[in-house]
Every structure is written in structure tokens, then in C-alpha cells.
Amino acid sequence: MGITFKTSMEDTTAVIFDDNIAPKGYAYLIVNQNCGTMAAVLYRDFKKGNECLKRMIRFFRDNMGVDIKNEKKFGGFGNFFLRDTQIHEDKLYIGEAAGFQDGLWGFGMKYAILSGSLAAKSMINGSDYNMLWKRDLKPMIETSFVNRYLFEKVGHAGYRYLAKKFTAGSPCDFLRRHYNPSPLKQLLRPIVSRKYKF
Ligand SMILES: Cc1cc2nc3c(=O)[nH]c(=O)nc-3n(C[C@H](O)[C@H](O)[C@H](O)COP(=O)(O)OP(=O)(O)OC[C@H]3O[C@@H](n4cnc5c(N)ncnc54)[C@H](O)[C@@H]3O)c2cc1C
Known part of the structure; x- marks a missing residue:
């Protein structure tokens, strides 16, 4: 779960490992030329996605001072498996x-x-x-x-x-x-x- 947004923050990247924000996964912030993305990548507790998203936004606001304008929410999922034949x-x-x-x-x-x-x-x-x-x-x-x-x-x-x-x-x-x-x-x-x- 994540957001893209506009910001006045300088270019930066940051990652969080914290099971309260992204259970068994990670969350990240990328800012490039006033365009920002942040996402919480969850590997379990998917129903807590919205809660995790809010915690992540609060964390980056409080700890990195990121200002967020025109935010747009996005979501996605990933598939991984190994089969015998492709x-x-x-x-x-x-x-x-x-x-x-x-x-x-x-x-x-x-x-x-x-x-x-x-x-x-x-x-x-x-x-x-x-x-x-x-x-x-x-x-x-x-x-x-x-x-x-x-x-x-x-x-x-x-x-x-x-x-x-x-x-x-x-x-x-x-x-x-x-x-x-x-x-x-x-x-x-x-x-x-x-x-x-x-
Ligand atoms: C939020 C997010 C962040 C990610 N960040 C990274 C990252 O930083 N680094 C990284 O390496 N990976 C990242 N990934 C994973 C990466 O995006 C995927 O592993 C990669 O895009 C897979 O490439 P692909 O070509 O197999 O599939 P896709 O990129 O999904 O491309 C498949 C394409 O086929 C099209 N398609 C589907 N069905 C049909 C059809 N029937 N007819 C015609 N077209 C069709 C789809 O619209 C799509 O454009 C991320 C994934 C997500 C969700």
C-alpha cells in the first residue's frame, strides 16, 4: 500500500524495517525532484494494510519532516513461486x-x-x-x-x-x-x- 505525492523535500531515499508498519516486509520513501513515493510492503496481516499505511505516513512525517501534497493512494501485490516447468x-x-x-x-x-x-x-x-x-x-x-x-x-x-x-x-x-x-x-x-x- 502506498502513496505518490508532491513535496518540497530534497531528494532522498529511506527504508524502514518494522513489523508494526510493514509486517515481515519493509516500507520506503523515495523523493526525486519534488515527486515522492512511499509504500509499505506487507508480507502478512494484509487486512491491516490501511492501518500500516497510516503508521508509515506518520513515521515519515514525524521523523523525516516530509510534507505531502496532492497525495494519490495506490496498492498492488506480488507473485512469487517456482514451478518445475515454465x-x-x-x-x-x-x-x-x-x-x-x-x-x-x-x-x-x-x-x-x-x-x-x-x-x-x-x-x-x-x-x-x-x-x-x-x-x-x-x-x-x-x-x-x-x-x-x-x-x-x-x-x-x-x-x-x-x-x-x-x-x-x-x-x-x-x-x-x-x-x-x-x-x-x-x-x-x-x-x-x-x-x-x-
Ligand atoms: C509497488 C511495487 C513496487 C515494486 N518495486 C520494484 C522495484 O523497486 N524493483 C524491482 O525490481 N521490482 C519491483 N517491483 C516488482 C516488479 O514491478 C515486477 O517484478 C515486474 O514489473 C514484473 O515484470 P513483468 O514484465 O513480468 O510484469 P509486469 O510489469 O506486470 O508487466 C506485465 C504487462 O502485461 C500487461 N498484460 C497483462 N495481461 C495482458 C493481456 N492479456 N494482454 C496484454 N497485456 C497484458 C500488463 O498490463 C502489464 O503491463 C515492484 C512491484 C510493485 C507492485
Whole structure:
């Protein structure tokens, strides 16, 4: 759940990890050239969406002093899953329709582009699309489900640890390490696949 709005605030980005605002998810604020977006991304308690939205707006107003004009509310949802095949009735499924999204935080633009490119490759040279996505995308998507499993296990103490890690240097190195498969995460895969049914 979120809003877009006009603001006089300087360009900024901020993220919140707090189960009272975005249960097991996150909320964010992005301001770019006087256009703002803020959203609370919930992974459970969906019926509390409006309540979470109000808490998030209050949090950003009180803590970051954001002024909000001409607000417009929006909502959306994400699909993530892993199927054995992404070919149905001779159609190759890509992107979110194929469930290709990061299980941890629901990012899917890169997967949409990558899977589109793999499907095109398969059509052009006749290679097996299922083999291609399983080789290039599946290990990272499986790792993202393990990350989600771990994220759901930690509470606010874990969120504080993450926030420190993100601000301690380049968050990209930290994220890259955790988004890639590792032997430890591979060990957790059977438990995680039972929970998320893949
Ligand atoms: C609020 C929100 C914020 C997000 N933020 C990020 C982010 O910061 N980074 C990130 O990586 N991901 C983000 N995502 C996820 C990302 O948007 C999706 O993973 C990505 O857009 C999926 O791309 P896609 O091409 O598979 O599907 P879509 O982007 O959904 O595109 C599918 C298109 O097909 C059209 N369509 C559907 N049915 C038909 C039909 N029958 N005929 C013709 N056209 C049809 C739809 O109208 C749509 O335009 C966010 C999602 C939401 C909801």
C-alpha cells in the first residue's frame, strides 16, 4: 500500500524495517525532484494494510519532516513461486507470470528482463527454455527464498543488524554476498522448500 505525492523535500531515499508498519516486509520513501513515493510492503496481516499505511505516513512525517501534497493512494501485490516447468501449451512464461521474483523483498524487474532474454534465446536457437532458466535464474531465486525464511525468523534485533550492515559501507557487496547461493543456504533448502512449496 502506498502513496505518490508532491513535496518540497530534497531528494532522498529511506527504508524502514518494522513489523508494526510493514509486517515481515519493509516500507520506503523515495523523493526525486519534488515527486515522492512511499509504500509499505506487507508480507502478512494484509487486512491491516490501511492501518500500516497510516503508521508509515506518520513515521515519515514525524521523523523525516516530509510534507505531502496532492497525495494519490495506490496498492498492488506480488507473485512469487517456482514451478518445475515454465512452458505451458507451447507458451514460454517469463517475469512475474512465471513467479520469477526475489522471494526476500519482491524485486522482479531484473528477473523479468533476464527471463525474457532467455525465452528469446530459446526461440531463436531452439535451446530448452526450462534448462536455461533453471541454470541461470533458479539458484538465485531459491537463495532468495532461504533469505526470506531467515528474515521471517529474525525480529527487530535482526532488522537493526541489517540496517547497520546497509549503512556500514556499500550495501551492494553485502547484498551480492547474500543473494548468491552458498553451501550453508543450500543446507537450508529442504526446510525452506517445504515451507514455501517449491
Ligand atoms: C509497488 C511495487 C513496487 C515494486 N518495486 C520494484 C522495484 O523497486 N524493483 C524491482 O525490481 N521490482 C519491483 N517491483 C516488482 C516488479 O514491478 C515486477 O517484478 C515486474 O514489473 C514484473 O515484470 P513483468 O514484465 O513480468 O510484469 P509486469 O510489469 O506486470 O508487466 C506485465 C504487462 O502485461 C500487461 N498484460 C497483462 N495481461 C495482458 C493481456 N492479456 N494482454 C496484454 N497485456 C497484458 C500488463 O498490463 C502489464 O503491463 C515492484 C512491484 C510493485 C507492485
